[in-house]
Amino acid sequence: MAQQFNTITRDDIKKNNRVRIFKALQTSGRMSSQELSRKLDLSIPTVNKNLISMEEDQLLLSPGQRGNTGGRSSKIYEVNSKQRYAIAVAITRHHISGVAVDLSGRLTCQVRYSQVYCRQDSYFRKLGRVVDELLVTGNINRDKVLGVAIVLPALITKDGRQTYYNGVLNDDPVMECEEFSKYISFPTAFFHDTEAAAYAERSVDEDTSDFFYMMISDSLGGGVMLHNQPYVGKHNRSGEVGHIKIMENGKKCYCGGNGCLEAYCSTRVLSAICDGDLADYFQLLEEKDERALQLWEKYLNHLAHGINTIRLLFDCKVVVGGYLGQFAEKYLSQLQDKVKELDPFSDDVSYLSFCKYKNEAAATGAALMYIDEFISSI
Ligand SMILES: [Zn+2]
Secondary structure, X not given: OOOOOOOOOHHHHHHHHHHHHHHHHHHHOOEEHHHHHHHHOOOHHHHHHHHHHHHHOOOEEEEEEEEXXXXXXXXXXXXXXXXXXXXXXXXXOXXXXXXXXXXXXXXXXXXXXXXXXXXXXXXXXXXXXXXXXXXXXXXXXXXXXXXXXXXXXXXXXXXXXXXXXXXXXXXXXXXXXXHHOOOOOOOEEEEEHHHHHHHHHHHHOOOXXXXXXXXXXXXXXXXXXEOXXXXXXXXXXXXXXXXXXXXXXXXXXXXXXXXXXXXXXXXHHHHHHHOOOHHHHHHHHHOOOHHHHHHHHHHXXXXXXXXXXXXXXXXXXXXXXXXXXXXXXXXXXXXXXXXHHXXXXXXXXXXXXXXXXXXXXXXXXXXXXXXXXXXXXX
């Protein structure tokens, strides 16, 4: 069998240096060429050449000088954050959220509406209005927008143009991106919410390149991050742990099966005793309400079972995000104790944490994917 080798050209190396310098500035903020040279182990002429060309391309700004070494001060650089933006609109059963992220990867503005999902023209018009509102609120020039991500709790084809499973939204399996983009005058693509939320988490946890992200909200899904990139599987549905069966002849799940983890561990299980309000449920728990306490104990047992299965499969860090991650931080050790009892190999449960990125993770993660794709092409 013929063996193939990937050859790296001088142009690849030059481009790689340019991207590395840009990303270092994106992460660290302002830096001089000397600081970049030390951080990236590149020669100062190489760094300078790239900085000058990126400043000419208006990707970088030079807001001033720093230090005074041997009578010479050095010019400092930063990302021209207003040069490009990505927008994301995240759809759930009961809400629409919108975010705008700038070229430095910063969330610049966000909106959120209570709006029940329905596949009607009025709903798609609303999506268009959310995008327009973000442009106005964020004072964003239309020419600077890379695209609009439409984030769904649905399974999406690899080209981002279609859904092929819509159990959470309880709609037709196949829906076209064009239909949702009718009132959005930018390039658009569908994004899977769990994968996008995992991507946002990656942006705030530099120590971890491999982890499993459990997104536990009104529905339960997962995303696999491998070597700092989403591992999506052959059909873009890796990590769908919500449908692991944890109970024979158990509760009915929206997938049509019985006893799925989803049916026991979505946040709806908790909020059901508070008219669907998860904040109210955690308030009851805080007040040590007997009914809330009993439900929590059962819930954690099921969740620990799911987490232990993921740990056995992947042997990596597990991050619990979604609505649950926003509220349950103070109960981490209680959950860790339950997971520890199930682990056949180790007592170390430090691999388990709640998410660090708590604000509109799915929408922000999808917008960050647009921004990162642009950066890889600069
Ligand atoms: Zn299921």
